[in-house]
Amino acid sequence: MAKKVTIYDIAREAGVGIGTVSRVLNNNPSVAPETRNRISEVAKRLSYQPHTYAQRLARQQSETISAVIPFFTSYFFMEVLRGVQEKVSEFGYDLVLYGVEHADQAENYVAKALQRGKVDGILFFSMKMPDRVLSMLKESNLPVGLVDSVSPSFDSISVANAEGAYAATSHLVELGHRKVGMLNARSVSTPATERLQGFRRALEQQGIPYSDSLVKCGKSTRHDGFNRDSGYEAMMDFIAMGSEMPNAFFISSDIQAFGAIAALNEKGFRIPEDIAIVGFDDIELARLMRLTTMRQPMFQMGVLAIERLVSRMSNPDMEILHTTFSPTLIVRESCGAFMSSEGMPSTKSRLR
Amino acid sequence: MAKKVTIYDIAREAGVGIGTVSRVLNNNPSVAPETRNRISEVAKRLSYQPHTYAQRLARQQSETISAVIPFFTSYFFMEVLRGVQEKVSEFGYDLVLYGVEHADQAENYVAKALQRGKVDGILFFSMKMPDRVLSMLKESNLPVGLVDSVSPSFDSISVANAEGAYAATSHLVELGHRKVGMLNARSVSTPATERLQGFRRALEQQGIPYSDSLVKCGKSTRHDGFNRDSGYEAMMDFIAMGSEMPNAFFISSDIQAFGAIAALNEKGFRIPEDIAIVGFDDIELARLMRLTTMRQPMFQMGVLAIERLVSRMSNPDMEILHTTFSPTLIVRESCGAFMSSEGMPSTKSRLR
DNA sequence: ACGTTTTGCGGAAACGCTTCCAACGTTAAA
DNA sequence: TTTAACGTTGGAAGCGTTTCCGCAAAACGT
Structure with missing residues (x-):
């Protein structure tokens, strides 16, 4: 260990009392400039470092x-x-x-x-x-x-959260989707329940009947369900619905969306041609994957x-x-907005 | 603030000295069982919490x-x-x-x-x-x-690092590629320079002449060049080489690989049909993107x-x-190994 | 029954700092 | 000239622990 230098050493070296040293170190004004300089100098020369824990103990x-x-x-x-x-x-x-x-x-x-x-x-x-x-x-x-x-x-x-989910879902509906589902995280998480509310509200507002079968959550519990596997599993469940399966999804986190995309790819669905998706968070990878999502700052x-x-x-x-x-809606390619607005799918899609 | 409870309070309450209290708290064996119990009990009752900084000061x-x-x-x-x-x-x-x-x-x-x-x-x-x-x-x-x-x-x-780069590069060569390039991070980073060495060694060992034009690094300096934009830029530089451009790349991190893939996609190159790629790190997304890479634990x-x-x-x-x-080689699809070994490209590619 | 260990325990000292109080020499006010 | 006020300073007390030293009582040996 570096040999300890205490305020006592400084005091001795500078020929003053420890109180004065402490005052200098803490920029207490009531020290004569000349004394202050001398002490500062000694402190530097000895490369004094205060003992954090002692300070904290004393200062409470x-x-x-x-x-x-x-x-x-x-x-x-x-x-x-x-x-x-x-x-x-x-x-x-x-x-x-x-x-x-x-x-x-x-x-x-x-x-x-x-x-x-x-x-x-x-x-x-x-x-x-x-x-x-x-x-x-x-x-x-x-x-x-x-x-x-x-x-x-x-x-x-x-x-x-609710507002963000509402915006995401509405965006999907405005793009013409009527069968829209949600992949949620576990309901123990407050953001998850709030996002569900927003989703429901958007549906209701648009005159689309809500049903519990429209929202699924994977079994993976890590991170309260905000994880890739959860998204994968939930999407697999949706796919198992067959013709009942929604063709647009609001997903409560980008990371789950990536899992969902993997499931979709595996089963031969194309994004956004077959299935539209919007995520939540806007993590760095979302940009990479061209994922439409709700950005959180x-x-x-x-x-x-x-x-x-x-x-x-x-x-x-x-x-x-x-x-x-x-949260603000970041429109990229996974929702199909460009496809429908420009009349053709983007050639740059990285989504499959 | 929660009212402070000190070992003095415990000592008084239990009718013992502070030394004994401290010994109990630190499981020092030389305390009579009966005394120990009494003290523990008092401590619990007063919901005593040791003062961390005092301990640290005393214990050094x-x-x-x-x-x-x-x-x-x-x-x-x-x-x-x-x-x-x-x-x-x-x-x-x-x-x-x-x-x-x-x-x-x-x-x-x-x-x-x-x-x-x-x-x-x-x-x-x-x-x-x-x-x-x-x-x-x-x-x-x-x-x-x-x-x-x-x-x-x-x-x-x-x-x-060198070994990993060597393995990655060799894998590319064994797949039949002779024109293989490298996208590196900035040379201030030790891993980057080591990976470059591995790359060179692999080339030389395989009888392929090395040239400085075979390795590029993007201008983005964030994270010492281990970032997406750097990969994008470097790949754009390669593409600008025209017919001289390598058709296989070892890339010094997955995240750069994703940038490179974006550049490639943008310019109409297909992966792995036109260009083979292997990355480094095996971050979670690499699996998703079907990127062949060197896994670090x-x-x-x-x-x-x-x-x-x-x-x-x-x-x-x-x-x-x-x-x-x-690092271990994780063969996925971006290197074209499945394509060449199975005679046809995977239908599941997510790489464009 | 009397040394001699052992065991259990109390409390002072130490950890390195901040802060308060008393005291000093000066200077300003009266 | 006397007094009050001020600017500086030294150092003791205190922050909450741990640990060491020493003492008493109990246990042991013979």
Whole structure:
């Protein structure tokens, strides 16, 4: 280990008291300029590095923000995390990541985090937490931010899931499709249920009868069903419907859409000629695959989440803010929009 | 904030000294069973939570592992990080992520990290670090692990890049191609230069003359050239060669391959009928796109990296270990192997 | 019955820092 | 000239643990 240099060493070397050294290090104004210089110089010469944990213990705060995330390995979270990471280091905080499988694990973590000084703020991602935990959090007075979920008592950043699903579905219907289905994720996920609502509403609004047989979810439970296999399985189920099968699908995430496309390809369906598809998220691969989808400003959500959290940390009485982003429809080729508008299929399709 | 409960509270409540409380909390055997029970009970009743920073200060260690990563938003790193995350939490450590743009930023961070007690171990990902930093690290005695790069003085986990490139290129040649080119990433990246070596060696071994015009790299510098646009640009450059253009390509990452495929499609080339391609990495999408590629065991590398680091932390004098994974060739459709072996192109191709 | 270990335990010291308080020398105000 | 106020400074106290030292009581040996 690098030999420790403490403020005592500096104090001795500079012929002052430790209090003065500390004041210099913390830019406390009440130090004579001359003394300040001398101390700064000694500190640099000894290449002093403060002991973070000692500081945190003494200051009673952690300079740490932690993010509790269900599965930080999904494309969606990765993208949001990029924004988070960028801002966190800009503000000079540490980022501690906690990957959890379910909300109850989060609860477990909350208990640990609540000890004063462990973290200065927490961000929860896509977690529907039990009321008990929520109120624990609330009375703890710890700054908390919610991303991709909402609760009245905390700041939140979210996406208008229902609205997005509504737009996606409507787009399909406007393209002339009457038999449109949905591939959803698991209903334990709030975004999934919200997207289902949007889907239903769009159908009803367009005078198309809704039926439960119109929405399917694969059996793969990883990432709450937001995964490729789930999409593959659900689409296979649809294909098994035979002539009853819808010919247009709103799919609740791009990654599921890719699974669905694989299933479709395997069974000889062409996209968009035979089947139209619109996804959700607009992950990088969606552009590559020419997938029509609803874009969520993931990076930006991460950035905003930290900005909001930091301002709440410095001003706890700030009024609670809820920000909802509206996803925007990105029309590419998988929905067949170009085909119908231009009268012929695009020659550039990468979808089969 | 949750009202603080300290070991003093427990001691008072249980009618013992703080030393005993601490011993119970740390499972130190020299406490009478009866006393131990009483204390545990009180601790639970008061829902005591140790103050992490105080512990770390007293114990002189941090229970934290940090990972320094160039761009933790690329598919390759995401996958590796999954493995890292899994193991880290299994061992009960905290994971602190540092995203950096270049090695010099890492240096900056190293200085901070070196202060005793800040972190117990560091993992560096894909970073070619200046010797000065390396020796700083070395003499600091901090446990260090290298992933995707190698240095004699530290444990490392890497992939046989040259070997992989060799295998990929050879596969192309064995399929009958004589004009084979390479799309590389930027030469600042060590994996990129190693893969180039493998490519050259394969050519030479097969009696095919190498020429610099056979390898190109796009202008996009993000992720050191391991990005989609770079692949697109490089392939466009190749296409501009006209009749001189190779008809088979080894591409140094899957993501670049997708860009290249886009370029090819745009210009009307068919894959694999006109152009054969093999990529590198085997990211999830490669399977979807039926891309022939060299698989790196990314998740496993992450797992191993942490296991190795943790064992070094507990046993600093352990002999230095270098593990090299050999990438394996995953034959799918983009190389045309099925076409040539089965005499006809696959009907399921998703590559155009 | 008397040393001698062993076992269990209390609490001071240490970890490295921040912060508060007292004290000093100066300078301004009266 | 006296007093009050100010600008600086030193260092003790405190943050919540762990750990070491030493002591008492209990267990052991003979």
